[in-house]
Amino acid sequence: MSKYLASRVGYFPESVIRLMSQLAAKYGAVNLAQGSPDFNPPSEVLEAAKQALDAGYNQYAIAWGSPRLRQALAERVRKYNNIEIDPETEVVVTCGTTEGMVASILSLVEPGEEVVVFEPFYENYVPDTLLAGGVPRFVELKPPSFAVDEEELKNAFTNKTKLVILNNPNNPSGKVFTYEELKLIRDLCVDYDVIAIVDEVYEYIVYDGLRHISLASLDGMFERTLTISGISKTYNATGWRVGWVIGEQALLEGVKKIHEFLTVGAPNPLQEAAATALSLPDEYYRWLVEQYDKRRMIMLRILEETGFKYYKPQAAYYVLADITGFGFEDDNAFAEFLVKDVGVAVVPGSSFYHDCWRKDMVRFQFARHLEILEEAGKRLARLSSLRGQASQRCGELAECRKP
Numbered sequence: 001m002s003k004y005l006a007s008r009v010g011y012f013p014e015s016v017i018r019l020m021s022q023l024a025a026k027y028g029a030v031n032l033a034q035g036s037p038d039f040n041p042p043s044e045v046l047e048a049a050k051q052a053l054d055a056g057y058n059q060y061a062i063a064w065g066s067p068r069l070r071q072a073l074a075e076r077v078r079k080y081n082n083i084e085i086d087p088e089t090e091v092v093v094t095c096g097t098t099e100g101m102v103a104s105i106l107s108l109v110e111p112g113e114e115v116v117v118f119e120p121f122y123e124n125y126v127p128d129t130l131l132a133g134g135v136p137r138f139v140e141l142k143p144p145s146f147a148v149d150e151e152e153l154k155n156a157f158t159n160k161t162k163l164v165i166l167n168n169p170n171n172p173s174g175k176v177f178t179y180e181e182l183k184l185i186r187d188l189c190v191d192y193d194v195i196a197i198v199d200e201v202y203e204y205i206v207y208d209g210l211r212h213i214s215l216a217s218l219d220g221m222f223e224r225t226l227t228i229s230g231i232s233k234t235y236n237a238t239g240w241r242v243g244w245v246i247g248e249q250a251l252l253e254g255v256k257k258i259h260e261f262l263t264v265g266a267p268n269p270l271q272e273a274a275a276t277a278l279s280l281p282d283e284y285y286r287w288l289v290e291q292y293d294k295r296r297m298i299m300l301r302i303l304e305e306t307g308f309k310y311y312k313p314q315a316a317y318y319v320l321a322d323i324t325g326f327g328f329e330d331d332n333a334f335a336e337f338l339v340k341d342v343g344v345a346v347v348p349g350s351s352f353y354h355d356c357w358r359k360d361m362v363r364f365q366f367a368r369h370l371e372i373l374e375e376a377g378k379r380l381a382r383l384s385s386l387r388g389q390a391s392q393r394c395g396e397l398a399e400c401r402k403p
């Protein structure tokens with residue numbers, strides 16, 4: 001590391017998810033690592049983006065979001081999330097949920113304050129917390145159910161707790177928080193005067209008739225919750241970088257300021273297209289779930305045929321699979337073998353745990369064309385026969401360093 005780099009750069013390792021995408025390209029592997037679909041946004045949304053470019057939406061939008069998008073969003077969250085917001089003052093449009101999360105944490109956490117994080121967690125939450133000087137406190141969602149352990153959660157709340165971060169539905173486990181779990185979190189937030197940040201980016205991809213409930217819709221929570229989501233996963237537009245944070249005006253004020261200085265605003269023409277996306281009929285959301293459910297079933301069938309034990313996801317487009325039966329040293333060694341020798345890229349499960357303490361799982365993502373999933377299945381079918389001849393570890397999947 002260059003002597004010129006600030007110490008905060010060393011607080012956390014590079015993104016393992018993105019590293020796996022690079023390795024997938026290098027070894028010609030089917031990429032079931034980084035969670036990004038290989039299909040386009042709906043055609044009317046693509047069309048809206050093209051029209052917006054031609055219609056001159058090519059300079060900055062209003063920093064906190066284009067009026068049409070904020071209006072469409074207010075209508076959507078009233079209908080789907082049971083949250084009433086004023087589109088003028090209670091939403092900030094950001095460059096993806098990623099910026100929404102980092103801006104939210106930076107705007108709320110003082111150095112030394114504690115942040116409760118459920119694990120397995122999406123990899124950004126810890127670096128974001130550390131950049132703000134916060135101290136993460138981890139609460140495990142234990143497989144196979146990934147249910148919240150009431151005692152453990154209560155023990156994590158102290159008089160130093162400032163925030164709890166929730167990813168509902170959860171990436172990577174596919175867990176959907178139950179109403180009872182949300183009520184418990186609500187009660188603790190109220191008792192300890194804690195703010196919740198909820199990343200709901202997978203809110204529409206929920207299976208088996210389960211219902212996603214927004215924490216902010218519970219009594220007493222709107223005023224102490226920032227709810228983050230975006231178009232990436234719902235409309236297959238991860239590269240557009242359009243997300244948002246909603247919350248009470250006073251709580252959102254810091255996000256608004258930090259957002260202005262971080263990025264000024266999200267891409268203006270794509271905000272226009274996002275407004276079109278948010279206005280799609282209910283039919284679209286049913287179709288979305290059907291498409292992903294089909295893929296979920298194919299992925300689970302492939303895992304079964306290949307001899308994996310897995311944790312069936314209730315939501316999102318990931319599945320965590322147990323690797324202990326395959327005789328590898330850890331998840332990094334297994335992921336290297338899969339990407340180099342088998343030709344399938346996955347994410348080592350340890351990257352979703354603090355200090356990489358849990359090393360017995362890998363994550364598969366299934367937002368892929370059906371034939372790509374079948375190709376992955378064919379490759380994985382050779383896993384057992386190739387296992388004895390695993391080549392030298394490439395070492396590129398660096399041993400996880402402590403944050």
Ligand code: GLN
Pocket residue numbers: 015017018033034035036122171
């Ligand atoms: N959210 C996606 C995932 O979990 C992509 C994230 C990323 O590029 N870091 O894979």
